[in-house]
Amino acid sequence: MDKVVISILGTDRPGIVAAVSDVLMTRQCNVEDVSQTILQREFVGILIASVPENAQPESLREKLARALDPLGLSVLLKPLAADKAPSPPVESEPFVIVTTGPDRLGLVAGITGVMARFSVNITQLKAAFRGGDDPRRNTMIYEVDVPLSIDRGTFMSELRRKADELGLELTAQHRDIFETIHRI
Secondary structure, eight states: OEEEEEEEEEEOOTTHHHHHHHHHHHTTOEEEEEEEEEETTEEEEEEEEEEOTTOOHHHHHHHHHHHHGGGTEEEEEEEOOSSSOOOOOOOEEEEEEEEEOOOOTTHHHHHHHHHHHTTOEEEEEEEEEOOSSOGGGEEEEEEEEEETTSOHHHHHHHHHHHHHHTTOEEEEEEHHHHHHHTTO
């Protein structure tokens, strides 16, 4: 079976996932992965679905659009390239990096810029900016894979330097430790 990536965006309301999954089911498509969230009342969803070999991606996108347009939702569908062999995974360790501090321009760009320079891959990012100077109202949580090939001490020093420059408090923990501490 071929696979497609489907992105859905629009004002949140009950029934969005049901509408999408119903269209996919009637077209014999199997949902394999889903990530969805609500950002300031906006629904954002990404699905990967396997589709029958004879399915036409444009036909599926049109069917989804017909079902979702009345709900005020936008849909984007992209075939998942099956001919490309996946890159071998980089040996890495999972970390959770949390920053808090006053909201200001450049927070995400500053922190992610350091991560990019060290080839640290962001696997999940949750950021909530509610404005003002109360640091508890502005939080970014990065789940990242830190390559074993980099100097972790140098990476963390650069990350802390950038956080200080941006007026952010920063904590970094191995994901296993983070999950154990926050399990309570």
